[in-house]
Amino acid sequence: MLRLYLTSSARPLVRSLATHATSSSPIPPVTRHTWKKEEVKEIYDSPLLDLVFRAASVHRQHQDHSKIQLCTLMNIKSGGCTEDCSYCSQSSRYTTATKASRLVDLEPVLEAARKAKENGSTRFCMGAAWRDLAGRKRGFEKILEMVRQVRGMGMEVCTTLGMLSPEQARQLKEAGLTAYNHNLDTSREFYPQVITTRSYDERLQTIDAVREAGISVCSGGILGLGESDSDRVGLIFEVANMPEHPESFPVNALVPIPGTPLENNEPVPFHALVRTIATARIVLPSTIIRLAAGRNTLSEPEQAMCFMAGANAVFTGEQMLTTPCSPWDEDKAMMGRWGLEGMQSFEQKRLNEKEGLRGEKTVKSTETVSSSL
Numbered sequence: 459m460l461r462l463y464l465t466s467s468a469r470p471l472v473r474s475l476a477t478h479a480t481s482s483s484p485i486p487p488v489t490r491h492t493w494k495k496e497e498v499k500e501i502y503d504s505p506l507l508d509l510v511f512r513a514a515s516v517h518r519q520h521q522d523h524s525k526i527q528l529c530t531l532m533n534i535k536s537g538g539c540t541e542d543c544s545y546c547s548q549s550s551r552y553t554t555a556t557k558a559s560r561l562v563d564l565e566p567v568l569e570a571a572r573k574a575k576e577n578g579s580t581r582f583c584m585g586a587a588w589r590d591l592a593g594r595k596r597g598f599e600k601i602l603e604m605v606r607q608v609r610g611m612g613m614e615v616c617t618t619l620g621m622l623s624p625e626q627a628r629q630l631k632e633a634g635l636t637a638y639n640h641n642l643d644t645s646r647e648f649y650p651q652v653i654t655t656r657s658y659d660e661r662l663q664t665i666d667a668v669r670e671a672g673i674s675v676c677s678g679g680i681l682g683l684g685e686s687d688s689d690r691v692g693l694i695f696e697v698a699n700m701p702e703h704p705e706s707f708p709v710n711a712l713v714p715i716p717g718t719p720l721e722n723n724e725p726v727p728f729h730a731l732v733r734t735i736a737t738a739r740i741v742l743p744s745t746i747i748r749l750a751a752g753r754n755t756l757s758e759p760e761q762a763m764c765f766m767a768g769a770n771a772v773f774t775g776e777q778m779l780t781t782p783c784s785p786w787d788e789d790k791a792m793m794g795r796w797g798l799e800g801m802q803s804f805e806q807k808r809l810n811e812k813e814g815l816r817g818e819k820t821v822k823s824t825e826t827v828s829s830s831l
């Protein structure tokens with residue numbers, strides 16, 4: 459597949475992709491689910507500008523590259539988590555500035571979701587610092603109500619609550635959950651150096667339960683953990699061979715948290731972030747690639763390069779979970795400068811099909827966004 463683009467016999471294809479915006483491409487969009495690790499590595503290792511060019515071409519062939527999905531996060535249950543994820547401010551194993559809290563009430567959640575919608579976000583994601591939902595029957599019922607009500611506002615609703623059973627996934631789907639975030643975080647090989655309290659296969663089981671319940675899967679990773687290029691390739695290789703590609707692939711850059719084992723890690727080199735995004739874009743052509751944690755440390759031209767390489771979603775608003783987030787007004791102004799617009803809710807074709815919404819009117823993120831977009 460890669461050689462098609464790199465050998466001299468592929469020149470007409472490269473030209474057709476380059477001019478895709480103005481002519482109808484003769485190449486039908488293809489999504490593969492069987493990738494060899496060497497093939498992913500060959501893409502990742504290709505000359506950086508060729509890689510970005512190819513990713514941008516694939517992006518234009520499969521999706522509207524002028525649209526960015528705006529998602530707002532809310533931490534609905536902070537800290538005190540029993541897991542030992544070595545990057546996380548919310549693990550009870552480390553002494554960090556994050557305090558443990560109880561599950562928040564419904565009203566503040568609805569208020570935050572309304573504010574997010576008014577500011578142009580079309581997805582609202584609620585995170586809880588839990589290993590799983592065992593023994594949390596009342597809390598889970600409260601969360602199901604949060605999901606129902608936020609979905610009722612016409613927003614896409616996502617949660618990240620730790621491990622799920624198939625039955626819990628089914629109940630979330632019934633309540634109207636659009637997507638569930640559960641990251642693989644890194645390659646299978648490097649994973650045991652980052653987390654020991656939950657296995658890679660347990661993560662895959664939750665992802666399977668989510669997919670089988672008909673919920674969109676949001677699963678990606680985190681860079682800057684001390685992993686190698688081969689681990690970044692390994693992460694993409696894992697999701698590339700899933701029976702369905704995740705509808706969304708978040709790429710987090712480690713935000714070093716004082717008190718955690720990774721507090722002194724060096725930032726991930728920017729070229730490695732771009733290579734990861736571009737490779738994911740090529741291998742997962744219809745997936746939304748989410749530029750996630752750490753984005754506020756990137757300059758505007760760096761963010762623009764990530765969008766060029768195929769990133770098409772961001773977290774925006776007042777806060778990530780415990781770390782800073784780029785605010786709506788800055789993001790809207792930046793997007794305006796680069797000719798980017800907010801995605802409507804349920805605009806992603808695969809997600810729309812999963813929700814059985816084909817033809818149904820979607821909610822415009824721009825409805826409530828300033829005309830500067």
Ligand code: SAM
Pocket residue numbers: 545546547585586587588589618619620621639640641643679680710711712713714715751752779
């Ligand atoms: N308990 C849920 C779980 O682990 O699935 C909660 C969501 S957890 C905070 C979601 C993801 O955020 C993690 O898998 C990791 O990729 C990312 N993340 C957490 N802390 C981070 C940090 N300090 N820097 C960057 N990304 C981080």
Ligand code: DTB
Pocket residue numbers: 531547583585618639641678679708709710713750751778779780781782
């Ligand atoms: C994801 O991959 N990144 C988001 C979302 N999914 C839930 C969370 C990032 C958290 C960053 C660290 C913090 O704010 O605590």
Ligand code: SF4
Pocket residue numbers: 539540541542543546547548549586587588589620
């Ligand atoms: Fe707990 Fe999630 Fe943080 Fe891991 S990433 S310690 S599971 S809150």
